[in-house]
Amino acid sequence: MSELYSTTVTAIGGRNGTARSEDGLLDLHLALPKSLGGQGDATNPEQLFGAGYAACFGNAVIHVTRNKEKKIQDNDVEVIATVGMSPNGSGGFGLSVKLDVTIAGVDQAAAEAIVADAHKACPYSNAVRGNIDVTLSTHAR
Structure with a gap:
């Protein structure tokens, strides 16, 4: 099967870190949800x-x-x-x-x-x- 699409995303710091796609279109902070004891001030x-x-x-x-x-x-x-x-x-x-x-x-x-x-x-x-x-x-x- 030939691959139709591929992308690479790098996460650093786990649930309280960052995630960034190779093209930079996805570039965001991550946070542990409040319900799990985190700040909940970013996506997860x-x-x-x-x-x-x-x-x-x-x-x-x-x-x-x-x-x-x-x-x-x-x-x-x-x-x-x-x-x-x-x-x-x-x-x-x-x-x-x-x-x-x-x-x-x-x-x-x-x-x-x-x-x-x-x-x-x-x-x-x-x-x-x-x-x-x-x-x-x-x-x-």
């Missing part, structure tokens, strides 16, 4: 993961409808990602994700079919399958 890895997953999943919704009669446009899909972190029972931690997907211009049955297809196509969904519990909620608008 779970927010970044949620943003990436939501954006990627939204594009997967658009992608799987490209050859269908009803094509989903950029502004027709909204994905809200909720990322949770919990102890995994063996001294580490695990993530969970809830994706709340709303698609405009289709009925509920069509929206559910599109979301199911998007979950098969999305690189994030494929990467986490079997490792992270992902709950999908679908709404037609």
Whole structure:
């Protein structure tokens, strides 16, 4: 399989550090959330993961409808990602994700079919399958 895209991001200092992409477009401070005892004055890895997953999943919704009669446009899909972190029972931690997907211009049955297809196509969904519990909620608008 040939690689379609690659990027490099460097994180320094862990959860209280910085993250910067090789092109400098991503350049931000990180902070431990207040709920975990930190200052909470900057973004954190779970927010970044949620943003990436939501954006990627939204594009997967658009992608799987490209050859269908009803094509989903950029502004027709909204994905809200909720990322949770919990102890995994063996001294580490695990993530969970809830994706709340709303698609405009289709009925509920069509929206559910599109979301199911998007979950098969999305690189994030494929990467986490079997490792992270992902709950999908679908709404037609």
